[in-house]
Amino acid sequence: MASDDNTISVETPRGPVRGPQTLAAGLVMLALAGIALWALGGLSSGTARSMGPGMMPRGLAYMVAACGVLLLVFGIIRQSDPIERFSIRSPFFVLTGILAFALTIRVFGLAVAGPLCLIIGGLATPDARIKELVIFAAIMTGVCIALFRYALNLPMPILIIPNVIYI
């Protein structure tokens, strides 16, 4: 950012790296390009006259890598924002909630997968209240079953208890 130069309050990071966020962004892009090139393996690029399946992705990967290198260079010579703190709690619970839904929807149905996702996901914030969440999950699941299964008619099992019940 051009305006950063005039502000006084920005703390200058110590060490040779002046823009840690930009530097990290460059590394992310290089990693992406690296994975793409590795995944492309020996896919033929063909010629300009008849492009092979590998030409466009490979060209793009090189361009992404070039952006990565530029970001690296800018990260070293130019000041940028510091890297924001990553929280562990919210991604952990949110992603676990989604995975719980994915793993249970086919086996037990929406009546189990829905509340599971909502309660586990709801724990992502420190001010979660478990009792409130449980009651809220029950209501929301009812609403969703009525809305998605009956009003919108989407195919989706509601409740499965193996060998006993299948709605």
Add this chain to the structure above:
Amino acid sequence: MSDMFSNLGLGLSVALSLQNLALCFLGCLVGTLIGVLPGVGPIATIAILLPITFGLDPTGALIMLAGIYYGAQYGGSTTAILVNLPGEATSVVTVLDGYQMARQGRAGVALGIAALGSFFAGCVATVAIAALGAPLTRLALVFGPHEYFSLMVMGLIFAVVLARGSILKAIAMILAGVLLSTIGTDLETGESRMTFGLDFLADGIDFAVLAMGVFGIAEILRNLDTPETRDVVRAKIGRLLPDRDDLRQSAMPILRGTVVGGALGILPGNGAVLGPFASYTMEKKLAKDPRRFGRGAIEGVAGPEAANNAGAQTSFIPLLTLGIPPNAVMALMVGAMTIHGIIPGPQVMTKNPNLFWGMIASMWIGNLMLLIINLPLIGLWVKLLQVPYRLLFPSILMFCCIGIYSINSQPIDVMFIAFFGLVGYTLLKFGFEPAPMLLGFVLGRLMEENLRRALIIARGDASTFLTRTIDTTAFGQPIGIPLSGILLGIAVTLLVIALLPSVRKGRDEVFTE
């Protein structure tokens, strides 16, 4: 001219069918319902609600989606006025004077003038789309693969220039999006590319999964990181209808906002985002007493809101006529159309006149409905704004899971929204904006296809993009216009200008004001 009206008549007959009218209403309603939630912008709203339209016929689905889009936009303005929280870039400006008006007990008037301004802008923009639709489509029909490829390059460069933050990062995001689009089976050779041997990647990354992960889930994660400070207006909402003085003060700003917003919205790249900023700056410059701005000036709400809505609507023009989405919202529309088997582009108007004109007519009806549903329901929206985020986000999470599962009944899709959510969150942390990535992803396949075709025609000579001409006649003389080269030239010029230090500084100011 008479053509235009008969076309609009056809459109109205489609849009006014009972089913489509109901879908338009439902779309506006749920769009506002989700869009009004703090921290959920129009892109996230459409991504979350996309699956519920998949069961409908294509015309109905698109009418509903358009309704969802306007609803989400209007919901965002409501949040901006009542909570001092801009849902997305285009309602940033509304916050400035809208929230001040709300604090002075004039929230109702602010909401009312926003709705009226949007409605007026919507009416004008609908006519503009209808008028420009046919001629632009004819132009698009002379486009060959060269011109299409160059046009998409230009659109992507526009999107880069107009994206917030670092230009280099925006370029990286677009390239990454195009790169993601090449995953899956290559259509021409049948070879699988970058699938890691996984079956579900054989058809490429599912668009809805990517959008919901990067916008729905990543937004939740980002919001959870910033402790919530929600300041719902406590003052009375007050009367909704603006009085004579209000109307007199806002009439010209609405008119100017409509023109500015509509004109910017047609630009490829995200032109619509500039409309509200331009309108606000203009009103401030024209005002007799500019000090009123920022302290609850009604012009500061009326103009930008009209510009916002006009731009939202005219940004359909490049999509409907050329088949090229100018921004992330339109990219979502392309995704929805493709799922219904409609390839956006000039042929839609000739092959599917019902769909094309029906959708345009439904835009006008959608705007009318927003006016009708929003004002009486304002009490409900205020209640909704008071639901704490600790209960909101788990519900959104569950909606996302159910929605994505309902498309293909594949648990693996659900797992992938978690994966892309994490990817999106990481990108946000490193200062990347995910919207250009989605645009690149949607345009990627079209670009590769057209690039290949153009190179085959030119026998591998890449200079064809600069030299190829389109034959036409001007003043009775046959001439050739190097359209593809001109488009690329505009793109390069624009990029160079945006990289000039002085312009860069101004660009930063526009987005931080």
